Each structure stands twice: as C-alpha cells, then as structure tokens.
Amino acid sequence: MVTWIKPQEMFHSMPELSLLAWTAMLSAFTAKGHFASAKKTFDSMPERSFVSYNAMLASFVKFRKYDSALNLFQVMPERNLISSTTILTALANGKHLEKAKEVFDGMEERDIVSWNAMLTAYALCSGLEEGRILFDGMPKRNLISWNAMLTAYAQSGHLEESKFLFDTMPFQDLVASNTMLAAYADNGELEKAKSIFDDIQSGDKFSWTTLLVANVNRGELEQANAIFVMTPEHDIVSWTTMLGAYANLGRFQEAIEIFSMIKLVDSPDAPCFLLVLLVCSHAGKASIGRGYFFSMRVDYGIKSTKEHFSCMVDLLGRGGSLGDARDLISSMPYVPESLDYRSFLRSQRDGTTTPIQREARDQFRVDLDVRECDESSSSYVLLSSSLLP
Known part of the structure; x- marks a missing residue:
C-alpha cells in the first residue's frame, strides 16, 4: 500500500533543504492559491536565485498585488526576460501605463509576450494612438496581439475601426467575435450584433448572454425570450437578465416562474432577490414578497442590503401593512x-x-x-x- 505524503510534510522532513526545494515549495503554494504560505516561504529562504525571485514575482501578479510586485522587481539583484515580462504584465493589469513604458523601454530583450503586455497596457489605459503605433511596429503579431488592439478600439466605442481591424484579422477566434458582438450590443447596434452572432460557428455563454441583454435593452422582449429558450447553457447572468426584464415590465407571473426555475437549477443571488421583491411590490403581493425576504437570509444565507430593506418598506406600504413598514424602518440596520x-x-x-x-x-x-x-x-x-x- 502506497502512503501519500503531503508536499509540506515531505518538505519539512528533508534533512537538508536545497534552494531548488525552497523554490519548488514556493511555486507549489502559489499554484494551489495559498499566497500567505508562498510569501512566508519566500521570506524564510536562506538564499534566493533569480528563479525564486521570479516565482515570488509571479505569485504577486497572480494574486493581483501589483504594487508589491513592483517593489520586489525594483530590488531584484538580477532580472531576465521572464521577470521583466512578468512585471510588465502586472503594470498593465494595474493600469500603471507610465511605469509600464519605463520597463518596456528599458528591456534589452523582448519577445511576443512582452510586446503583447505593453499593448495590453495601452488598451487598458485608453492609449489608442500610442497602442496603434506599437501594434503597427510589432516585429511579430499573434492572435493575442490582434485581440488586444481590437478590444482597445471596441471598448472605446470606435466601432468602425473595430470592424475594419476585425475584418483584416488573419484569423478570427471566439474572443474576437465576442468582442465585436459586445461592442455593437453596448452601442445599441442590435442588427449588427445579430449579424456577428449569426456568423459565430459555436458561441459560448458570453455570446448568448450578450445577445440576450442587447435584446432586453432594446425592449425586444419576445425575441429575448426566444434567445433565452434557445440558449444551450444558462448562468446566473442570463437568468437575472430575463428576471429583470419581466420585473421592470411588472409581469408578475412570468417573473415568478423564472425565479422558481433559478431556484431549481442554480442558486439565486442578492440581485435576483431584489428583482423578485420589486415585482412583488408592484403587484401588491406582500405576503409572497415577505416570504422571499426571509428565505433570502434563512435558506440562502444572503445578507439583506439597504436596497432589499427599502424594497420591503415599499412592498409592505403598498400592501397596507403600515405597522410592519414602520417597524422595519425603525429596526433595519441601515x-x-x-x-x-x-x-x-x-x-x-x-x-x-x-x-x-x-x-x-x-x-x-x-x-x-x-x-x-x-x-x-x-x-x-x-x-x-x-x-x-
């Protein structure tokens, strides 16, 4: 019978800990999501190499501790392409454009990953002109490069430039198609969004939900319902979208049916309960709404927000339960x-x-x-x- 030994137990049972063992343990903690243990391991290391520094740098980036990553990068005794690209990614995600430019300009060596990281920094910081100059000057591009530039244009509302870039891409993947779909949907271009959606070979949940939201926002409820029915896999976003559509129109029965389905196949969240309380209030269904309000906390462990309490005050008032409404105002924790x-x-x-x-x-x-x-x-x-x- 083989006995499984946990990595930590094996690590501490070693008679002599090598630098490789310390670094492997640091990387293992990072991979398993144990940042505090990774940091403790790094701080306890009797000696460090550029590999261990890079491992800790990657840990900071993974857990979005971008300022700490920059501080570590600045005190590293030596750096290589991996460390420079890692901190560049951190600065891009943290939207530190100027610092990202400093690192990028100071790199003696660059690869496609570092070029893409710098391009992403421009995209996230709305540096369209500089980003396009960088994009045009890249010695080599891959799909990530094209999608980064496309996202920059799309999220800035430059639909014509987005579509031109989309059409000139050597290969359009689902990320690119979803980017264009979201761009048209966010700008109310429903027909163009439908056209992009129809060209997608196999859409994912984001594709279906984006088109669903676009139709709801345009008031195309029947079309939205048809899309909802055809959606191969629902998530809480698609459920909430349809629930919100019915709630805003005061269609009590349909909203309650959707909410009941959510409870069967998923777990309703705080926004779901707020919407169902809203539709109960408008329909004057005080007793049903009261039941949902208590179920939210008792059955699902969801803390009631200020908005939930305000909706309940309105619901009780509309339902004629003035004493209860008064007591709720006096006793609510807000x-x-x-x-x-x-x-x-x-x-x-x-x-x-x-x-x-x-x-x-x-x-x-x-x-x-x-x-x-x-x-x-x-x-x-x-x-x-x-x-x-």
Whole structure:
C-alpha cells in the first residue's frame, strides 16, 4: 500500500533543504492559491536565485498585488526576460501605463509576450494612438496581439475601426467575435450584433448572454425570450437578465416562474432577490414578497442590503401593512433615507401623527437635496398630508 505524503510534510522532513526545494515549495503554494504560505516561504529562504525571485514575482501578479510586485522587481539583484515580462504584465493589469513604458523601454530583450503586455497596457489605459503605433511596429503579431488592439478600439466605442481591424484579422477566434458582438450590443447596434452572432460557428455563454441583454435593452422582449429558450447553457447572468426584464415590465407571473426555475437549477443571488421583491411590490403581493425576504437570509444565507430593506418598506406600504413598514424602518440596520420615508408616507394617510412621522418630518427638512427639488416637493406634500389632522 502506497502512503501519500503531503508536499509540506515531505518538505519539512528533508534533512537538508536545497534552494531548488525552497523554490519548488514556493511555486507549489502559489499554484494551489495559498499566497500567505508562498510569501512566508519566500521570506524564510536562506538564499534566493533569480528563479525564486521570479516565482515570488509571479505569485504577486497572480494574486493581483501589483504594487508589491513592483517593489520586489525594483530590488531584484538580477532580472531576465521572464521577470521583466512578468512585471510588465502586472503594470498593465494595474493600469500603471507610465511605469509600464519605463520597463518596456528599458528591456534589452523582448519577445511576443512582452510586446503583447505593453499593448495590453495601452488598451487598458485608453492609449489608442500610442497602442496603434506599437501594434503597427510589432516585429511579430499573434492572435493575442490582434485581440488586444481590437478590444482597445471596441471598448472605446470606435466601432468602425473595430470592424475594419476585425475584418483584416488573419484569423478570427471566439474572443474576437465576442468582442465585436459586445461592442455593437453596448452601442445599441442590435442588427449588427445579430449579424456577428449569426456568423459565430459555436458561441459560448458570453455570446448568448450578450445577445440576450442587447435584446432586453432594446425592449425586444419576445425575441429575448426566444434567445433565452434557445440558449444551450444558462448562468446566473442570463437568468437575472430575463428576471429583470419581466420585473421592470411588472409581469408578475412570468417573473415568478423564472425565479422558481433559478431556484431549481442554480442558486439565486442578492440581485435576483431584489428583482423578485420589486415585482412583488408592484403587484401588491406582500405576503409572497415577505416570504422571499426571509428565505433570502434563512435558506440562502444572503445578507439583506439597504436596497432589499427599502424594497420591503415599499412592498409592505403598498400592501397596507403600515405597522410592519414602520417597524422595519425603525429596526433595519441601515440609516433610513428619504426614499424609505416616501414609501411609508405614500401609504400613511389615516390622519394620525406617529413618532416615525415626526422623524420623517425632521429627516426631510435636513436631508433633502436642492437638486432633487421636483422629487422633494412631492415628498413634502406626502409629509404634510400625513401630518394634517
């Protein structure tokens, strides 16, 4: 029978630890996602090589600790192409364009990875002109280079330049197609988005969800529903998109059906519960909404946000449960805002003056912003009418 020994146990059982063993342990911790252990290992090393420095540098980058990566890079006794390219990637992801340019300009040797990292830095920092100059001057390009430049144009809203670059690509992969699809969808070009989608040989979840969202945003609910039905694999984004579409239109039954399906095949998140509370409020389904509100915390362990509480105040007020609405405002773990008082006062018209009404009066007088003049005036009307005998 073979006994499995954990790498840590093997490491600590070694009579003498070599530099190779220390570096291997550091890399293993990084690969397994144990950053604290990787850092502790690096700090405990009696000696280090440029390989161990590069391993720690890669760990900082993997866990998005870009400033720490830069600090380590600056004190490295020696650097090579790997270390320079790694820090260049970190600076690009951290959007430190000027520092990335300094590193890139100071590199004695560059490969396609370092060129792409610098191009990505320009793309992420909206340096379109400089990025295009770099792109045109690259000694060699690969698909990552083309996609980086395409993404830079697309995310900046330069649709014509994006399409021209897309059409001139030597090979269009799914990343490129999805980039163009998202660019057209984000800019309301639904027909062009459909055209790109139809040309995709085999779309992924992002492709289907992007087209779904585009149709919902354009109010094409029937088409959106057809796309939703045809989508081969759903995720929480596609479920939430359809739930939101029905909720915003006040279509209670369809929204509840979607929410029920989410509970069967996935786990609803906080935005899902907010949308279902919203549709319950608009439909006057206080008891159903109350059940969802408690289920969110008890069954799914989701903490109620300020928005959930505000929606519940509105739901209870619309449903005539004024006492419960008042108690919820008083007891919720958030500072009540004018919206909460408006929701309550909209329903409180029985002529009584309660402590919560007096609190609302003071709240409106102190907190209502001049910029919300039109909205505030209606709040004062509600406030005064609720306080009149």
